[in-house]
Amino acid sequence: METKISEIADGIYRLSTYVPDIAPPAGFTFNQFLVLGDEPLMFHTGLRKMFALNRDALARIVPPERLRWITFGHFEADECGAMNEWLALAPQATPAHGATGCMVSLNDFADRASRVLNDGETIDLGGKRVRFIDTPHTPHGWDAGVLYEETTQTLLCGDLFTQLGDGPALTSGDVVGPAIAGEDLFNYSGLNPGMGATIRRLAALSPRTLALMHGPSFAGDGAAALNALGDEYDRRVRASLGEAGFAAIQAAAA
Ligand SMILES: [Fe+2]
Numbered sequence: 367m368e369t370k371i372s373e374i375a376d377g378i379y380r381l382s383t384y385v386p387d388i389a390p391p392a393g394f395t396f397n398q399f400l401v402l403g404d405e406p407l408m409f410h411t412g413l414r415k416m417f418a419l420n421r422d423a424l425a426r427i428v429p430p431e432r433l434r435w436i437t438f439g440h441f442e443a444d445e446c447g448a449m450n451e452w453l454a455l456a457p458q459a460t461p462a463h464g465a466t467g468c469m470v471s472l473n474d475f476a477d478r479a480s481r482v483l484n485d486g487e488t489i490d491l492g493g494k495r496v497r498f499i500d501t502p503h504t505p506h507g508w509d510a511g512v513l514y515e516e517t518t519q520t521l522l523c524g525d526l527f528t529q530l531g532d533g534p535a536l537t538s539g540d541v542v543g544p545a546i547a548g549e550d551l552f553n554y555s556g557l558n559p560g561m562g563a564t565i566r567r568l569a570a571l572s573p574r575t576l577a578l579m580h581g582p583s584f585a586g587d588g589a590a591a592l593n594a595l596g597d598e599y600d601r602r603v604r605a606s607l608g609e610a611g612f613a614a615i616q617a618a619a620a
């Protein structure tokens with residue numbers, strides 16, 4: 367296996383490892399993102415067993431011991447399995463995650479105290495600025511959230527839009543159709559009545575780049591893609607609950 371590096375937005379690097387054995391014949395990618403600034407940040411640590419690959423790839427961009435922030439979308443092995451390996455390597459690094467994730471998992475799992483990020487809270491990286499946005503249970507995980515880099519308008523959207531295959535690092539093509547196919551295959555989302563609205567709220571950011579954890583990054587109208595994905599999940603929730611059930615739950619949540 368090799369880890370390929372691409373700059374998908376100004377100062378944002380994608381470290382991509384393709385695993386042909388997952389969902390063959392298409393295979394599957396695991397992507398980590400490095401946001402460069404005075405305080406370099408990683409979004410996703412990668413799997414613990416891929417740590418050496420990711421460390422060596424990252425070292426081609428920045429000395430790994432300079433990492434300041436270790437972040438990810440939710441507590442799961444591909445998102446944060448190598449967290450403690452990174453913390454051991456980078457003495458200044460601090461894990462940062464949403465309040466739920468810190469309370470439920472990081473306060474126990476992380477070898478160093480975490481910074482708790484409330485919904486909407488930002489970290490100034492010096493030259494870049496990231497905002498944490500809570501997306502509970504979307505696409506999965508009580509602690510789920512995404513990170514938005516404001517200066518480049520890049521949404522680090524984790525497992526949203528998960529697709530198969532080893533596509534290009536950056537595409538302006540369709541990412542919604544392949545995401546629907548990915549959902550059909552894996553059923554990876556925890557369908558919930560608020561899911562469509564949660565995803566459409568991200569559209570209000572009007573991201574210019576969507577950084578997918580499993581798939582190419584997307585350059586283009588991020589709002590349109592997010593609105594279409596949100597509508598697709600509404601359709602799925604509606605189909606599972608029936609119209610009356612969906613309407614009742616939406617009313618109760620309003
Ligand atoms: Fe996940």
Ligand SMILES: [Fe+2]
Binds near residue numbers: 524579
């Ligand atoms: Fe993932």
